[in-house]
Amino acid sequence: MNPLAKYITLPILQVKISALLGLALLLFLLIVISMSVGVFSIPVMDLLTGTLTQQQETVLYSIRLPRVLLAALVGASLAVSGAAMQGLFRNPLADPGLIGISSGAAFAVAIVIVLSGGLITGLFGLYGLSVAAFIGGLLTCLLIFRFAQLTGSFSVTYMLLAGIALNALAFAGTGFLTYMSDDQQLRTFTFWTMGSLASALWPSIIVAATIILPAAFWLSYKARELNILLLGEHEAQHLGVDSERLKRSVIICTALCVGAAVAVSGIIGFVGLVVPHLIRLTIGPDNRLLIPASALLGAALLLAADSFARLIVSPAEMPVGILTSLIGGPFFLWLLVKQYAGRFGI
């Protein structure tokens, strides 16, 4: 018998791969269910057999399907950027919403809307908004990183405090623009600050997909190096990882993911914090599994939340951002208590 046999972690690997498959299955089920539920319900059986009436087909292709796909894309994007950001900051409390990257992106979008007089429509306009959100997110991310390293080494306290300050600034800026805006712009703003997927149309999906998918794939491609980065920046460098370049590419990809998500759906908080945490608790912290698993669970979670948001106040609907914050806020508090308990062995 191979003397190493007792050490080889194959069974664990199989468990992990089946966890990924399980998540994929969950996502598929949720996609089917979400396509079926809503003000105008389409029975699951009709969906699966493909026997749809004209009306059902119209609802499915022009309303339901784009929304489902957008929810999945945005959820995956937020969860992946949360996971990557936590790796980059080497701290499990980093989240694009929490440290102000989302609000920085939203502020940039608000500026573009006001300057353009609300004329942003169609595919081109959406790309414009995405670019603005990307730049806003990127700048915030770079600023936070600078502030967090103000003391020489990386400080979580500085990261969170700088996040609070930048969040406040971005909100003040967005608030000022809201005050200045006309009725039409006001509606769009309010929409954003709450985070909603109700504007889902095919162009937004094309925009989101072409930005989010490559960036997310790049991040999972870098997962092994992100693992090494957790040892420390110099340590990673000593192990042959160009940590400066890695950090740069992770910041850009996260800003792209967050920017695209914010541009099409506004600020949807806590997905990036909650999802990677759940994965770490169940599958483990290895980024090679964490990032793809977060993508799947993030998509599933936002899809579920969005379907729920559509149903509870039907025929009206609740912005999904309210719902995710409602779940995420208490979760974050629980996390703080748990970390405290863990540290002092309570």
Next chain:
Amino acid sequence: MITADNIGYKIRNNIILENVSAQIENGKITAIIGPNGAGKTTLLKCLTGAYHPNAGVIKLDDKPLTHYSLDILSRKRAVLSQSNPINFPFTTLEIVMMGRNPYVKNNTAANDMEVALAALESVDALHLKERIFPTLSGGEQQRVQLARVLAQLWEQETAYLFLDEPTSALDLKHQHQFLSLVCQLAQEKQFAVSIIMHDLALAMRYTDHVLLLKNGKLFAAGLPLEVIHAKNIENVFEVPADFVFANRNEKPTQKQYL
């Protein structure tokens, strides 16, 4: 061999290192000693290439350190820094396996696993392999990090090992066990080992060459007996010192108890 030629390092106008010249030789253990804030860690970081000195040159085998790629360096030298907290629940084995990153392109997973386990065994930490790293005690974490660094150079010869206070959290038994292991690597595989240490007795016993730093300058360098003596210690550390020998009849020789 690594040579530092008159290197200097400053942050804004604070001089951390000034005119330090040193040689790190293969097959030898070099101790870097000195009071807090003397520039020991900065010197070590310059020698590893983590910091770039503002003045002077550092050469590895007659070629400037900056001319080597990260990839090549990662197979030539390993570095253990002072504690660097890890906030994520990786297992001990996963941490040690990260030390095998430089070989990820041309090695099989099973081989890396074999090395990681052997490295853990060499620091007496094999029984911790499935434990969650952040839950280990300080000394256990230090041993696991040592195993990671050893795994990085496992099948290499004439490699460079830099250790910043590697035994600070270790108990007496593991201190000696680890330093003996390092001696063995220097003798059998011609490793060049540089260790920052505060325990002068350990430096006396295990090292071949000592660099004594004071206020960013090289105060003395040479054989342990030439550098670590009462006069230098009083001068640099500002405490009165005297030798006490384990065997009172014996004259002090190389690698003796202090």
